[in-house]
Amino acid sequence: MARNVLPQFSVTSHVRFDGLLFSNDTHLLSVMSQVLRDFSIETEVCSKIGSALEMVTYRRLDAVIVDWEDLYSPTRIVRAARQSSPNSTSTIVAVVHPGSETHALLVGANFMIHKPANVDHARRCVRAAYGTMLQNRRRAARVPVDVPVEARVAEVGAIEARLSDLSIGGMALQCKQPLQMSLEVLAHFSLPGSQHIIRVSGKVVNADSTGRAGIRFSYIPEEDLDVLESWLATELAKLEKAEIPTQYAPNHMDRSR
Numbered sequence: 001m002a003r004n005v006l007p008q009f010s011v012t013s014h015v016r017f018d019g020l021l022f023s024n025d026t027h028l029l030s031v032m033s034q035v036l037r038d039f040s041i042e043t044e045v046c047s048k049i050g051s052a053l054e055m056v057t058y059r060r061l062d063a064v065i066v067d068w069e070d071l072y073s074p075t076r077i078v079r080a081a082r083q084s085s086p087n088s089t090s091t092i093v094a095v096v097h098p099g100s101e102t103h104a105l106l107v108g109a110n111f112m113i114h115k116p117a118n119v120d121h122a123r124r125c126v127r128a129a130y131g132t133m134l135q136n137r138r139r140a141a142r143v144p145v146d147v148p149v150e151a152r153v154a155e156v157g158a159i160e161a162r163l164s165d166l167s168i169g170g171m172a173l174q175c176k177q178p179l180q181m182s183l184e185v186l187a188h189f190s191l192p193g194s195q196h197i198i199r200v201s202g203k204v205v206n207a208d209s210t211g212r213a214g215i216r217f218s219y220i221p222e223e224d225l226d227v228l229e230s231w232l233a234t235e236l237a238k239l240e241k242a243e244i245p246t247q248y249a250p251n252h253m254d255r256s257r
Helices: 026-038 049-058 072-083 101-107 119-140 222-243 249-255
Strands: 003-005 017-022 041-046 063-067 091-096 111-114 143-153 157-166 170-175 184-190 197-207 212-219
Touching: 017 026, 017 049, 017 072, 026 041, 026 119, 041 049, 041 063, 049 072, 063 072, 072 091, 072 101, 091 101, 091 119, 101 111, 111 119, 143 222, 170 197, 197 222
Parallel strands: 017 041, 017 063, 063 091, 091 111
Antiparallel strands: 003 041, 143 157, 143 184, 157 170, 170 212, 184 197, 197 212
16 A cells, blocks of 8 residues: 555644655654654655655645655655745655765755664654754744735736735735736735735746735845744734634643743
8 A cells, every 4th residue: 555644642732744754664664653643743654656756746744754765766755845836845854774864965855864763763853853844834834814915927017916825935815817837926015903015026836717826935125024024923823822722721831841
């Protein structure tokens, strides 16, 4: 069977991550099953290169864990992840044997677990990777908004649009007309509750026939970036608190001390 999902049990954190584990090594799968459950990383196992490439290309993943058993397949998976819009910044963990460490790092791995894997070593590695995953999640986290945007699109000109969600790395627009992929966009808008104008430039990285378009930012002036980061931090904190059931909040706070 090419895919299966590692089982989960109750964890202390309310943050859940999504991951891919590419391997057919039964010992490694057993070790990683224990470790990934502890960190609430819901991981789909792929043993076939086609299934793994499909996942890293089209699904948003917090962690991509690749068994570096040979050079060809792991290289294809990591490069495909780095080239995909959803996973260009995902945390990549390579499970390596002596002699493959340098190649894994050069291709794009962030962390390494050395074979033969054991639970303690793997847990230390995943703990280190967890901080990077949290940072990436916070940067990728989007806040729903509904404000007008003034935008100019290359080859199109001025367009009417509304901002529907926003992150530090990009935004979603609902436009009066469909946009084409890869077009450059210049836009400015005011954040809810603020009179400061945020100016951004970026590129269309996904779009559909209804006029919805995803824009990945390529440049934000430093002053505007500071304002945007502060606003997002405040709004994300509100969302995080709203998502924690009240009956679990005291226990969660006690465990973090």
